[in-house]
Amino acid sequence: MRSPTQHLALPFFDEAHRALGERLADWAPQQSVDESDDRRACKEWVALLGTHGWLRYCVPAEHGGALERLDSRALVILRETLAFHSPLADFAFAMQGLGSGAITLAGTPAQQAAYLPAVARGAKIAAFALSEPDAGSDAGAMKTEATRADPARATGTFDAYTLNGTKTWISNGGIADFYCVFAKTDVAAGTRGITAFIVDAATGGLDTSEHIAVMAPHPLATLKFDQCTIPASAQLGALNGGFxxxxxxxxxxxxxxxxxxxxxxxxxxxxxxxxxxxxxxxxxxxxxxxxxxxxxxxxxxxxxxxxxxxxxxxxxxxxxxxxxxxxxxxxxxxxxxxxxxxxxxxxxxxxxxxxxxxxxxxxxxxxxxxxxxxxxxxxxxxxxxxxxxxxxxxxx
Structure with missing residues (x-):
């Protein structure tokens, strides 16, 4: 079944959006992935979406993207069309964008070069780790902490953070190659004491083995950080600017x-x-x-x-x-x-x-x-x- 495209004639869209919508409407019905195993299927969808260039809409052009900057209308067209055919395909696409979005907005040139082109190709799977067992809508209540490693006595500088705490309901948990993690760097400051970090999946002290089964299969997991040490260069954006x-x-x-x-x-x-x-x-x-x-x-x-x-x-x-x-x-x-x-x-x-x-x-x-x-x-x-x-x- 081909998804409808009549709405693309509305004045909210320009010719580039209309062409995108028509191409995707032709492409999507031809794709088939066995979704009986949601984790395997999500990986297959990421690879498929990357191979055919659709994930390029998740990052800006300077890092391998299709457009100069993230375009909300293109994202809406892509998600609407993919969800019409397969909500899991939509999920796979969306998490590439959401999981890497903070890097697009605030990453250093080195961080952007290391992650965004791979996201666009489907070579790295992204995840966004904000929610906690007792901090969903109320992000300021998060308890995951990032503490600076002991500074060098001679210079007073530091070169690492240590993460401790738990994140849950994390989409792509357990299959992601990296996580954009939000943690308290000033415990008493509420939302003004949160900082973002990029944590690679293979980092010691990170446990992603606790998977969460839900009514509509999607790859979700709880992340546990136990003395998880990351370099200071993993800080994403401004200190305490994470919220x-x-x-x-x-x-x-x-x-x-x-x-x-x-x-x-x-x-x-x-x-x-x-x-x-x-x-x-x-x-x-x-x-x-x-x-x-x-x-x-x-x-x-x-x-x-x-x-x-x-x-x-x-x-x-x-x-x-x-x-x-x-x-x-x-x-x-x-x-x-x-x-x-x-x-x-x-x-x-x-x-x-x-x-x-x-x-x-x-x-x-x-x-x-x-x-x-x-x-x-x-x-x-x-x-x-x-x-x-x-x-x-x-x-x-």
Whole structure:
């Protein structure tokens, strides 16, 4: 099934975006990966996406990327189209961008050269390690610490940090080649005491063996740092500037989460339409019933409402980059909240239209029903997006 591309005619997109969308819509249906083992499948998707050049949209051109800078509209198109076909392919693509995004934004030239070209080729798998057992939405509550190794007595300088603590719900945990890790360097300073670091997977003192099984298979793990020593050169961005860096990274990719939800909703609508036209009952097709038509109309409106907010957020972010990087936190929150919540409703209605077949394992609407649920939680739960939007409204 080819993903729809009519929406690319909207004025949010330019000709380069439209061409990207059409190429990907032609390419994606031809790809097939056995997803029974999510870890193996994710690696295969990364390799496939890298070989065919799609991962080049995760990094800027100077480091092997397809475009001069990260482009939110391109990310939305890619995630929407990939999620239409395979949410796991979308996941593999998204984590290459999110996991390396902080390096794109704040990495030294040496760090960028060491990691970004490999991310673009699919040669290195990236991961973003922010959440902890008791610090998800409240990042300031994190307990993972990074302490400076004993300074050289003669000079007072230091050449290493030691990490101790636990990160959890880490996407690509256990299969990533490196992790962008956020840790406290000033324990008493809350969010103002967090610093980012690049930690290679083979670093001593890092244990990624505790995998997390979830309802829609994705490679997740808990990371444990026990006297994990990394060089001072692994510091990513400014000392104690990690929280701001994490939020800037999430801002870029939050609209793309909405794009993924949108792709799943479009697929559910397409499956519902196809089923309604074919399923016969009481001497006519399911599509002939007015109740079915009304339900499909509601689903289509929910999809389009989410699409407009998603494309607006991505367009505003790209336009803002031309004028010094104007933040679009509120608009991205609206897009993420609406697209994920609407997609949940659309997929639920699609499953209901399928009747008993909807809950049969192996049916597309059944897998979509499991896949969509996590999107309402990760990268900022719906309730967090509501708070962001509400505060913005109160501030005028």
């Amino acid at each position: 701001k860096l994490a939020m800037q990274t999430l801002d870029i990719f939050r609209a793309s989460v909405a794009g993924a939800a949108l792709g799943m909703a479009r697929r559910a609508l397409a499956e519902a339409v196809s089923h309604a036209k074919q399923r016969r009952m009481f001497g006519q097709t399911l599509a002939d019933f007015q109740l079915t038509q009304a339900r499909l109309g509601e689903m289509a409106a929910l999809v389009d409402a989410a699409a407009l907010l998603t494309y607006r957020a991505a367009w505003l972010r790209d336009e803002g980059e031309k004028h010094g990087g104007v933040r679009v936190t509120t608009e991205a929150a609206m897009a993420k909240m609406t697209a994920t919540e609407n997609a949940q409703r659309v997929i639920d209605m699609a499953l209901q239209l399928h009747g008993g077949l909807g809950v049969k394992v192996g049916m597309k609407v059944e897998s979509l029903y499991r896949d969509i649920r996590s999107l309402r939680i990760y990268e900022g739960a719906t309730e967090v997006q509501q708070l962001i939007i509400g505060k913005s409204v109160l501030q005028g």
